[in-house]
Amino acid sequence: MSSLSVFVLGAGPVAMALAGALTKVGHPPTGLWARRGEAAKRAGEFAGVPYVSGDWPDALREAEVILFAVRDDAIGALAKRLNNDGVLSSSQVLLHCAGSRSAESEFARLDVRGKGLLHPLRAIVSPAETIASIASTTFGVEGDEAGRRAAEGVVEVLGATFMALQSEQVAAYHAAAAIASNYLVGLLDLAEDVLSQAGIKGEAAQEAFVNLAQGALDNVRRSGIPGALTGPIRRGDSATVKAHMAALAIGPTENLDLYRALGQRSLALSRECGDAEEAKLQEISELLREPPSGDPPKS
Ligand SMILES: NC(=O)c1ccc[n+]([C@@H]2O[C@H](COP(=O)([O-])OP(=O)(O)OC[C@H]3O[C@@H](n4cnc5c(N)ncnc54)[C@H](OP(=O)(O)O)[C@@H]3O)[C@@H](O)[C@H]2O)c1
Known part of the structure; x- marks a missing residue:
């Protein structure tokens, strides 16, 4: 031009x-x-x-x-x-x-x-x-x-x-942009909150988690989705998911609700990856399922 x-x-x-x-x-x-x-x-x-x-x-x-x-x-x-x-x-x-x-x-x-x-x-x-x-x-x-x-x-x-x-x-495009950008900030705030519930605070922890998230983003760029997914859900490790949920249960219920919702998303990706046995993924699915109202979370 x-x-x-x-x-x-x-x-x-x-x-x-x-x-x-x-x-x-x-x-x-x-x-x-x-x-x-x-x-x-x-x-x-x-x-x-x-x-x-x-x-x-x-x-x-x-x-x-x-x-x-x-x-x-x-x-x-x-x-x-x-x-x-x-x-x-x-x-x-x-x-x-x-x-x-x-x-x-x-x-x-x-x-x-x-x-x-x-x-x-x-x-x-x-x-x-x-x-x-x-x-x-x-x-x-x-x-x-x-x-x-x-x-x-x-x-x-x-x-x-x-x-x-x-x-x-346009509206869906902008919603997706908000999820990828604004919600990422919200997600890191959630991680910080979970840490602080366990008494771990400070700038060093924040820096460590930003580096962790940056590494995950780099993996997505290199390997795409679902290839970049790591962690217990991909491995079909239901005992670790259970331990996470017990740790989150001491904080606000919104933290556990978000863990469940995002866990379901990771579960679907894990099925696509195909590394874990379906029976193990099914166990995780049961753990992540919303409890009937009034029931305490499984621990
Ligand atoms: N920030 C981002 O990350 C981002 C990314 C992509 C797109 N956008 C879009 O880009 C646009 C600008 O965003 P921004 O973040 O730069 O800042 P903003 O806070 O959305 O807008 C700031 C500017 O708008 C002026 N303004 C507000 N009300 C006005 C009015 N009634 N008449 C005339 N001017 C008025 C302000 O003037 P005063 O200083 O006098 O108040 C200031 O110059 C928005 O449409 C936003 O959605 C933002």
Whole structure:
């Protein structure tokens, strides 16, 4: 793509990361707007992009692509405001970054050339780290033809890859992203809680468990699913599963419920692996089964 005229709305981590990444690859956005002057300054200076707050600048009216990197609930209202203020034109493409929402749901009834979703499949906390790893980022892309083409154009200049989505797939795509990313954090919190119930606390323990999880992720990358699965359920070791459940029974019931639910998932994968005898896996299945309400967990 020879030239790309993108204007960024927002000054949060995603606006900073995408504006900064575009600047880094030689396609700096023509401007960045945020509603608070101080936030616009911080983000614009970080990304090396002219910034503004308050009145709409000419660069926004002239941009080929307007990238909405604002809070999900603010996208639709901000687009309507731009339209009412006569800033939008039929030559422009609007993109937003809210992975659970289709382009049409946010930009309905706006007369523009294209509408698209450009969703970085990454947990963005540090814009600088996101910029450094932008080429290994996948973007969920959805929209009408011009919207998709514009979103793919941005992905192309960033040297990244995209996953094409239909509007009806967007919510499930985002649920899967939340499970793989946000729930992973929840899972490590659960592991920490189980440790702390047994009196094991501290940063060293957290570091050890993050390394453990990182190793499991590396194994998934190398060997795929179910190949990467290890542990007592894959081995058909019901005595160890029983001991785990007895240890978890001293903590909140949610911990044991999650162990049961995720254990069932591991059990299905273990059957696919085919290492353990079915009778052993059946014993584990019985242990993991939800007890009838009121019954104490087996120990
Ligand atoms: N963070 C992630 O990991 C991630 C990953 C992929 C996609 N996304 C998506 O990317 C978008 C931006 O996310 P984010 O994490 O950077 O931060 P965010 O907290 O979702 O948005 C922050 C920005 O939105 C602005 N904003 C909030 N309400 C506004 C309003 N009514 N009018 C105008 N601006 C408003 C904020 O301005 P003020 O500073 O003035 O409040 C700030 O600049 C969202 O759609 C999000 O779902 C996020």
